[in-house]
Amino acid sequence: MKGTALKRLMGYLFSRQRGKITIVLVSNVIGSLTALAAPMVLAEAIDHIADGIHIAITEGSSFQINLQTMGLFIAALLALYLLNFAFKYLEQYLMAFIAETVCLHMRKDLSNKMGRMPLRFYDSTEKGEILSRATNDIEKIGEVLREGLGQLITSLITMIGSIVMMIYISPVFTVISVITIGVATGVTALITKRSRKNFYENQVALGRVNANIEEAFTGQLVIKAFSREKMAIKEFDQLNNTMCEASHKSQVSMFVVSPAVRLINSIGYTVIAVLGGISILQGRLSIGTVQAYIQYLDRAGEPLIECAFIWNMMQSAIASGERIFEIIDMDEEPVESEPREKIENLKGDVTFQHVRFGYSKGNPLMQDVNIRVKSGDKVAIVGPTGAGKTTLVNLLMRFYDIQGGKITIDGVDIRSLRRADLRKMFGMVLQDAWLFGGSIRENIAYGKSDATEEKIIKASKAARMDHFIRTMPEGYDTVLEEDGTNLSQGQRQLLTIARVILANPSLLILDEATSSVDTRTELEIQKAMDHLMRGRTSFIIAHRLSTIRDADLILVMNHGTIIEQGTHTELLAKKGFYENLYQSQFAYGNI
Known part of the structure; x- marks a missing residue:
């Protein structure tokens, strides 16, 4: 995976920016060559001064140098x-x-990928973990490219050029120096080989911390309500300590390289300094030449330290790349072949024929489910928590594909329809109303961006929201805070009802209001839903059975599958699961 991740990161680097990369390389080479030329010029200047001193000493004259030459x-x-x-x-x-x-x-590729991912990915992956990959991991790659890649190229050119100049000055000294550099390179390779795993574990730990923070921030009300602050802090501390340990390991592996290489280089400098002094005394090398050699040796050794440090940084970038490519390589929703069927003059007849489904192949939930819903029918889906009510809706909208049988709309198998076309047929109103940080007008028109002002207001009136909106400071231009927190839960749900009314779908999926809203708001929501359902095939996830007595069909679910179906009267007469559920709600006053 490491080689693959590095290759793919290089693909991002070179695929679209060859021209700029070429300019960078040319600039790097010229800049490095100017740096390499400086020690030789300095050596000539030192030798010129040394010659002047030597002449003055041997001839007993005053010290003189050619100022023009020095200039x-x-x-x-x-x-x-x-x-x-x-x-x-x-x-x-x-x-x-x-x-x-x-x-x-x-970021663009990751965002596009997220849009093609099936719902099961979001059901099984923490939001904070996804966020960490989209932000921290990509930023880590950018940091290495900004600070490391150019310097890595410079270091390599400088090291190679310095060694060439060292060979030119003294092949014997160079053999000794290359042995030193080789030992330092081996130590660097040994350390960096172990560091990538540490960097990967550090990024994973960071993702878990982000997920915990996101969960804690969004769930503060529940945490405080149950006095779980200490437990939440304890859980965070455990994750934070794990991240700290992983970060410590990765940083140790990074920063241990520099001292180790410097120690080896210092030994090499000492040997060369002694041999250089002897060569000067023997007259085989000049002072300027030895000075230039030591400068080149330093420039060959220092880039090695920089290369080691940058290579460790690259291990971090590669680890981040692996985490990003893990998502990019995940299975998407199956690609739809063209042409696909279309339904003209949609009526809204829905059938489930011998449907089988399970979240995993060895764990079936639904077996041989058969449902027939006529156009305009009001269908209630009831059952205890975890019974599979949401699963049924997910199958209908192809968030999950069935494993046997078929689901049809107006006689057409939904698998033969484009997912986008299928989902446009439905309008959804859920209890957890999703609103974005835009104006009320923009939120209502989310499903129909070309809607006129007149139609937006008409939809708001039908959803019984127009009067409230007009009492707000900016009316329809009032900007909502994140998740619409400046609205009550009931108002948020009414706003989503207005959104669906404006979109004018042929089929509806509604999550019935619960006791989390006051009685007056609940009545307003119910009236708005009644208006919305008029003439449309509607599937209602029901929580209180008294509200769906008039349903044309009630689907009773338990343990992931449908166990009973019929009208309210028919199901009570059966004295089965529905009748027990109804009586239990009546007994506790929840009717």
Whole structure:
């Protein structure tokens, strides 16, 4: 996976930005060459000064140097340093742009992938974990590209160029230096080999912490209501400590490289300094040449430390890439072949014929389910918590595909319809009303963005929301806070009803209001729902049986499948599960 992740990250880097990468490489090479040329110019300047001193000592004359020659040396050094600055600035500017572009495309690809993922992915994955991959992991990759990749190229060019210059100055010294560099490289490889696993574990731990924080923030009301603050803090502390340990391991593996390489390089410097001094005394090398060699040795050793540090950073980026590609490589909703069937003049007849389904192949929930719903029927789905009411709705909208039998609308198998076309037939009103941070007008028109002002107001009136909206400071232009928290739960649900009325679907899925709203608001919601259901095939997830006595069909569910079906009167006469459920609600005053 490591090699695959690195290859794919390089694909993001080179696929769209070859021109900019080429400029970066050229700038890097020129900048590195200017840096490599400076020690030789400095060596000539030092030798020029040393020659002047030697002449003054041997001839007993005053010390003199050619100022014009020294001026040329200084000018050459300044020119090299300025060129180095200019090309390094260009390189870093472009790398910052390239890094942000890579992150942009990765976020875009991940976002597009999320839109194609089946519902089971969201049912089984924590929101905070997804968020961590979309933000922290992608940002980690951007950080390495911005700060590491250009420097890695510079370090490699500098190290190779320095070794070439060292060979030119003294092949014997270079053999000793290369042995030192080889030992340092081996130590670096040994440490970085173990570091990628630590970085991966660190990113996983970070994802779990993010998931816990997201869960705790959204569930503060429940946490406080049950006095679970201490338990919530304890759970967070456990995850936080795990992340701290994982982070410590990854950082240790990163920062242990530099001291180890510096120690090995220091031994090499000491040996070369001694041998260089001997060579100067023997007259085989000049002071400037030895000085230049030590500078090149330093420039060959320092990039090795930088390469080791950057390579460790890259392990972190590769680990983040693996986590992103894990999602990108997951199975999507099956691709739909063209052409697909279409339903003209939709009526709303729905049938389940010998339907089988289970979330896993070895664990079936529904076996041989048969339902017939006529156009305009009001169908209630009842049962205890976890009975499978939501599962039935998910099958109808193809959030999950059945494993046997078929579901039809107006005689057409829903698997032969495009998912988008199928889902446009339905309007959904759930208790957990989803609203986004836009205006009330934008939220109502979410399913029909081209709706006129007149139609938006008409839908609001039908949902019994118009009067309330007009009492707000900005009316229909009032901006809702995140999740519509500046509205009550009942108002949020009425707003979603207005949204569905405006969309004008042929079939409805409604989650009945519960006692979490006051009686007056519940009555308003019920009237709005009655208006919405008029003339439409409607599936109602019912919580209180008194509200669905007039349903044309009641589906009684338990343990994931339908165990009874019929009208209210028929089911009471059977004296089965429904009758027991009805009597238990009556006994506790929940009717």
